[in-house]
Amino acid sequence: MSQQADHSRQQEPRTERVERCDPLNIESGLEALRSSSEFHGTVEPLEGLDDLETCEHIALFYRSREERFATVAPFVRQGIEQGERVMYVIDDLSRSEILTELRGGDVDVDAALESGQLTFHPLEETYLRSGRFDPDDMLEVYSEAIDDADGEYPGLRVTANTNFVLDEHATIEDFMAYESRVNDLFEGEDCIALCHYDCERIPPETLVDVIRTHPHLVYDDTVCHNFYYTPPEEFFEPDETYRDVERMLNTLVDRSRARAELNETVAELEESNERLRRFAYVASHDLQEPLRMISSYLQLLESRYADELDEEAREFIDFAVSGSDRMREMVDGLLAYSRIDMDESDFEPVDCDAVIDDVLASLQVRIEETDATISVDELPTVVGDPQQLEQLLSNLVSNAVKYSGDEPPRVEIAADRQGDRCVFSVSDDGIGIDSEYVDQIFEIFNRLHSNDEFPGTGLGLSLCRKIVDNHGGDIWVDSEPGDGATFYFTLPTATGS
Ligand code: ADP
Numbered sequence: 064m065s066q067q068a069d070h071s072r073q074q075e076p077r078t079e080r081v082e083r084c085d086p087l088n089i090e091s092g093l094e095a096l097r098s099s100s101e102f103h104g105t106v107e108p109l110e111g112l113d114d115l116e117t118c119e120h121i122a123l124f125y126r127s128r129e130e131r132f133a134t135v136a137p138f139v140r141q142g143i144e145q146g147e148r149v150m151y152v153i154d155d156l157s158r159s160e161i162l163t164e165l166r167g168g169d170v171d172v173d174a175a176l177e178s179g180q181l182t183f184h185p186l187e188e189t190y191l192r193s194g195r196f197d198p199d200d201m202l203e204v205y206s207e208a209i210d211d212a213d214g215e216y217p218g219l220r221v222t223a224n225t226n227f228v229l230d231e232h233a234t235i236e237d238f239m240a241y242e243s244r245v246n247d248l249f250e251g252e253d254c255i256a257l258c259h260y261d262c263e264r265i266p267p268e269t270l271v272d273v274i275r276t277h278p279h280l281v282y283d284d285t286v287c288h289n290f291y292y293t294p295p296e297e298f299f300e301p302d303e304t305y306r307d308v309e310r311m312l313n314t315l316v317d318r319s320r321a322r323a324e325l326n327e328t329v330a331e332l333e334e335s336n337e338r339l340r341r342f343a344y345v346a347s348h349d350l351q352e353p354l355r356m357i358s359s360y361l362q363l364l365e366s367r368y369a370d371e372l373d374e375e376a377r378e379f380i381d382f383a384v385s386g387s388d389r390m391r392e393m394v395d396g397l398l399a400y401s402r403i404d405m406d407e408s409d410f411e412p413v414d415c416d417a418v419i420d421d422v423l424a425s426l427q428v429r430i431e432e433t434d435a436t437i438s439v440d441e442l443p444t445v446v447g448d449p450q451q452l453e454q455l456l457s458n459l460v461s462n463a464v465k466y467s468g469d470e471p472p473r474v475e476i477a478a479d480r481q482g483d484r485c486v487f488s489v490s491d492d493g494i495g496i497d498s499e500y501v502d503q504i505f506e507i508f509n510r511l512h513s514n515d516e517f518p519g520t521g522l523g524l525s526l527c528r529k530i531v532d533n534h535g536g537d538i539w540v541d542s543e544p545g546d547g548a549t550f551y552f553t554l555p556t557a558t559g560s
Contacts, residue, residue, distance in 0.1 A: 093279075095141035096134060096286055106286040119255040120246050121286075122277035124270070126262050128164070134281050135222055136168025138257050139181070142220035143170065148212040149181045152190070152223035155261070158183045180216070186227055196233035198241035202248055209252050218253035225258050228269065235269050240299070242276045257281075290314045343401035350394045358387040389514065396522035400507065403451060403529050410534075412557040413449045415442035415456075415487075419476060422457045426464070434471035435464050442478045443485050445554040451530045452554075456489070458523040459550050463491035465517055466548070484536070485556045490549035496542040505538065527552070 093106055125131035142149040151161065161183070165172050175181035193200050205221065212219040228238045242258075249256060260273055274280065275293040291314070297306055365372075365380045372380070419439055423430065430437060437460070445452070456476075463474040470492070478487045496504065496511065503509050505528045510521035531538040531552045542548035 093286055095137045096281070119249045119252075120242075120277060121255070121257045121279045121281060122273055123257055123259045124262050124273075124280060124282040125259060130284075131259055132164045132168050133284070135257065135259065136165055136170055138220070138222060139165055140168065140170040143172070143175045143181060145218075146180070146216065147218045147220050148208075148216040149175065150208055150219065150221045151181065151183045152221070153183050153185050154224035155226045156224070189223075190227050191232050194232065196227070196237055196241075198237055198244060201241055202244060205245070205248060205254075209248075209254055212254075218255070221254070221256040223256070223258050225260055226264060229264060235272070239272050239276060242273070246276075246278070290317070340401055343397060347394045347397035347401060351391070351398075354387055354391050354394060358384060358391065361387065389520070393508070393520045393522070396520045396526075399454075400522060400526055400529060403526065403533065404448070407533075409448055410446050411449070412444050413447050413452055414444050415452065415478065418442075418449065418453050419456055421453055422460055425457065426461055429461065429464055433464055433467065435467070435474060436471065437474045437476070440475075440477040442476070442487070443480060444557045445485060445534075446557050447534045447554060448530075451533065455527050455530045455552070458527050459489040462523060463489055463493065463548075463550075465519070467491060467493040480556060483556060484553050486551055486553050488549050488551050490547060492547040495544045495546050495548050496540060497544050498542075501540050501542065504540070 096106055123131065123134050125134075139149055139151070153161065156164075162172060172181060189204050190196050190201055192204065208221070209219055225238075227233055228235060245256065248254075258277075260270060262270065265273075274289065274291050276298060278289050278292045280287045280289050291310070293303070293307070293310070297303055300306075361380055361384050365377065365384070369377065416439075419442060423437060423439075429435075460474060460476070464472045473492050475490045476488070477490075478485050500511055504511065505524045507525040508521040509525075510519060512519075527550075528538050531554070534554050536553040536555070538550065538552040540548055540550050
């Protein structure tokens with residue numbers, strides 16, 4: 064299913080939409096969070112959890128409104144974008160407060176509200192339809208909604224707050240009975256629910272039961288497949304405590320074994336990475352010598368026998384010399400790449416203002432030749448390796464100057480502090496990059512131009528990515544062909560900077 068808004072789809076008859084959509088299941092509910100830019104957290108993968116009974120019922124535990132909508136907004140947005148029916152049960156917030164939060168979370172609500180795709184339902188129409196909370200009644204509400212959506216929409220997505228469990232119209236026992244039955248109702252249907260639980264207001268004894276009745280939980284920006292989940296048929300049984308003991312012990316054993324396996328895999332990976340690094344180093348180092356030999360003998364041939372060679376033979380020798388020069392540049396680059404050290408113990412506070420001064424000083428000749436204007440904002444102090452960071456900024460700034468097009472380059476370097484990390488940007492107004500290639504350019508030796516158009520080895524950005532990876536950051540580019548490019552990367556900031 065596409066994660067992008069496909070507006071043309073909304074114009075088509077609904078029956079066609081139904082045929083083309085994948086079933087709505089837990090995977091698609093988690094996908095909303097996995098692909099969301101505002102949900103920064105971890106989504107535990109489903110693989111290897113076949114024995115965990117899954118269903119389409121997710122509980123969100125939140126402590127602040129911001130935390131709550133970081134999950135709810137992408138969940139609703141994806142439903143709307145995929146043409147699903149989205150039902151929002153109102154509880155502690157008003158409809159307009161919810162709409163403000165959804166709009167702030169980039170959810171395009173207006174068309175969906177108008178067409179009836181997105182609807183809001185007060186408690187009196189849902190949980191408290193008959194004056195007090197009645198599980199049968201509420202299951203009826205959902206099963207009617209499933210029937211209504213069926214055929215017209217590819218699925219039903221429900222989201223609801225649950226603070227009403229705190230008032231006198233509902234008992235916790237009824238609610239738990241209901242929650243465990245929702246799993247059964249949704250199982251096998253194109254239907255998914257996200258219920259929000261306010262950790263600050265709902266008492267811990269209730270939250271414990273909520274944990275036990277939901278197969279999937281979202282808490283502290285992390286989606287967890289719930290090892291404490293208790294199937295409804297067991298939840299209300301009198302001997303459940305015995306089963307709880309069994310479950311807890313097995314969970315401990317599973318977790319411990321998984322952790323031991325993980326540690327082993329990490330150690331193997333580290334070893335294999337080290338072997339690869341050594342291989343790249345030795346290969347590129349040992350290639351230098353025969354290469355040097357090829358180019359010096361070619362040059363000797365040219366200088367000694369130039370008079371005896373015809374023009375074509377001299378041209379061939381020129382090609383061979385420039386080929387071996389290029390290969391030497393690539394081998395040097397590979398060597399530099401393999402030398403980038405992963406050792407975080409050398410990291411120190413690095414003043415990026417000083418780093419950029421050094422970078423600009425070393426690029427001075429190129430800057431003057433191209434008449435480039437470089438503007439630099441105040442940059443922070445970060446934690447890292449100063450040489451690597453100089454290399455990173457140098458590669459990005461020299462690319463910004465190199466790929467500038469016909470006009471003198473204009474380059475801006477800025478940094479935006481976000482919590483304990485900082486987002487740096489290097490933007491230019493040059494030739495830009497087609498969106499199709501924005502990932503490929505970070506691969507080793509990948510270039511979008513011939514050497515005649517722009518000289519280079521295709522190593523600069525792969526070095527940048529390796530350096531940023533080493534520092535635990537991300538690097539990406541935002542660009543339109545003909546409209547310049549902005550390269551972003553993140554680094555951890557030094558405390559107190
Ligand atoms: P090189 O510059 O040696 O080719 P890089 O790894 O630095 O290698 O860059 C890879 C490719 O990404 C370049 O060949 C170029 O096509 C593209 N590129 C990099 N920086 C920019 C930029 N600022 N504007 C447009 N294209 C860029």
